[in-house]
Amino acid sequence: MARRPEADRFSTATRLRLLGEQTAARVYRSQNRRQARRSRLTGRAAFLALVVCSLVVALAYPMRQYVSQRADIAEQERLMDEAREQVEQLRDEKARLQDDMYIRRLAREHLHYVLPGETGYTMIDPEAAEQQREEGDAAERPWYSNVWNGVDSADGPQQK
Numbered sequence: 001m002a003r004r005p006e007a008d009r010f011s012t013a014t015r016l017r018l019l020g021e022q023t024a025a026r027v028y029r030s031q032n033r034r035q036a037r038r039s040r041l042t043g044r045a046a047f048l049a050l051v052v053c054s055l056v057v058a059l060a061y062p063m064r065q066y067v068s069q070r071a072d073i074a075e076q077e078r079l080m081d082e083a084r085e086q087v088e089q090l091r092d093e094k095a096r097l098q099d100d101m102y103i104r105r106l107a108r109e110h111l112h113y114v115l116p117g118e119t120g121y122t123m124i125d126p127e128a129a130e131q132q133r134e135e136g137d138a139a140e141r142p143w144y145s146n147v148w149n150g151v152d153s154a155d156g157p158q159q160k
Contacts, residue, residue, distance in 0.1 A: 096102045107113040114120040 112120060112122070
């Protein structure tokens, strides 16, 4: 039984083989198109990435310098504000020191001065007096004597 070529054309195996070849050809064509598109996009993407990286590298150092300088400026402004506050405090203190009554009050408080005709009293805290007795000889002498002893002993050998 000889097969006719026309009958062979409609056989299942022949149809499957033709279908497979057609499918393979379509896949091959679509892969070629994708690769052609991919290579074009890859070149463009690589160029774009190169441009972006160049910009980042070119701007990185100036931006770092800018941020650093802004931080330095902020620190200097803070120091300037502190200095202004200190100048204001010193001006206020200078103005107060021009007042005779303020000077007298300071002399009375710190130096225990009294005006003519007044009697000065020094009150001793009992707890402080007890602590001075425990500390020994230096607490019993007047304060100026301790100062001079400190000046005299400054040139002597150090005690450990």
